[in-house]
Amino acid sequence: MNTIKWGIIGCGDVAEVKSGPAFQKVANSELVAVMRRNGEKAKDFAKRHNVPFFYDTVDAIINHPEINALYIATPPSTHLEIAKKCLAAGKFVYLEKPMTIDADEALELEALVNENDKIVVAHYRRNLPAFLKVKELLQNNCIGKVHFVDITILQSKTNNVIAKTDDNWRLKPETSGGGYFHDIAPHQIDLMYYYFGKIEKAEGYATSTQNNKVADIVNGIIEFENGVQFRGIWNFIASEKEVKDKCKIYGEKGAITFSFYGEKVFLSTEDNNESFTFINPPHVQQPLIEQTVNYFLGKAANPCTIDDGFEVMKILDTFTS
Numbered sequence: 001m002n003t004i005k006w007g008i009i010g011c012g013d014v015a016e017v018k019s020g021p022a023f024q025k026v027a028n029s030e031l032v033a034v035m036r037r038n039g040e041k042a043k044d045f046a047k048r049h050n051v052p053f054f055y056d057t058v059d060a061i062i063n064h065p066e067i068n069a070l071y072i073a074t075p076p077s078t079h080l081e082i083a084k085k086c087l088a089a090g091k092f093v094y095l096e097k098p099m100t101i102d103a104d105e106a107l108e109l110e111a112l113v114n115e116n117d118k119i120v121v122a123h124y125r126r127n128l129p130a131f132l133k134v135k136e137l138l139q140n141n142c143i144g145k146v147h148f149v150d151i152t153i154l155q156s157k158t159n160n161v162i163a164k165t166d167d168n169w170r171l172k173p174e175t176s177g178g179g180y181f182h183d184i185a186p187h188q189i190d191l192m193y194y195y196f197g198k199i200e201k202a203e204g205y206a207t208s209t210q211n212n213k214v215a216d217i218v219n220g221i222i223e224f225e226n227g228v229q230f231r232g233i234w235n236f237i238a239s240e241k242e243v244k245d246k247c248k249i250y251g252e253k254g255a256i257t258f259s260f261y262g263e264k265v266f267l268s269t270e271d272n273n274e275s276f277t278f279i280n281p282p283h284v285q286q287p288l289i290e291q292t293v294n295y296f297l298g299k300a301a302n303p304c305t306i307d308d309g310f311e312v313m314k315i316l317d318t319f320t321s
Helices: 013-019 037-047 058-062 076-088 103-112 129-139 181-194 286-296 304-319
Strands: 002-008 029-035 052-055 069-072 090-097 117-123 146-154 201-207 216-225 230-235 244-252 254-258 264-269 273-277
Touching: 002 058, 002 090, 029 037, 029 058, 029 286, 037 052, 052 058, 058 076, 069 076, 076 090, 076 103, 090 286, 103 230, 117 286, 117 304, 129 254, 129 264, 146 181, 181 216, 181 230, 181 304, 201 304, 216 304
Parallel strands: 002 029, 002 069, 029 052, 069 090, 090 117, 146 230
Antiparallel strands: 146 244, 201 216, 216 230, 244 254, 254 264, 264 273
16 A cells, blocks of 8 residues: 545535645545535535545445545534544544544444554644644753643633634534533643543533533643643633633743744743744644554554544543533
């Protein structure tokens, strides 16, 4: 196998810019077909992005003879069922986050994956330059031993960090798993897991002030096995004037501060203050997709394993249960 030939299941808002075009730009990668339940929308996506084939059923795209890898970009409630079909057909899988609707489904999927299967969870921020810089600063011991981490995500009802859709399925827990928190928090929690490793214990609290279906305020704490302490607050009904997106990592010699939706990293130590500016690629998932292609071709390690995805799902459930 010299080329990964892709099919996209769910060519909606995320696939339009963040991920879809990257499958055509990465070396040794081709986008062969797309699928959407609305056949006309699938056809339109295929035409605009120069994709040869389009389908309106999952089975049809899975059974396309050229395709050896599938990107599952549908809402979380369908991830488990579709992933099962892809794995049964012997296809590689690139699975959108959150990987399933809850931790129980994540555990079920994890148990199905054997040593011959290749599956990557799309926690793409791991491979963006700003977050790689944070990883580098931590590895180089720039702030010494890390003591604790503080995340504050305050978004108003008209937030600009959640992708807009015609049908706001993100506020339907039976489809999304739990509102806006389940949509963006996997990115933040995965980065904490990526930076600090195994989790010893976690606890959380969630409040629904607008309806009885999804939490709009979530508060969580984590103790990592290495002793790092974490606290995070997510509020999706904040005042417009109080909107904030900030992570600060405190160490014995200083602190690292960054935004999850910005492109700057700040390093403050006893002797120096530095800032680093980065420019994200136009298709933000492209760096992870490139590493995923190399993994599928046997040229690289798995950039985000199903075990990693399961750890994130456990924290989502813990914080909101």
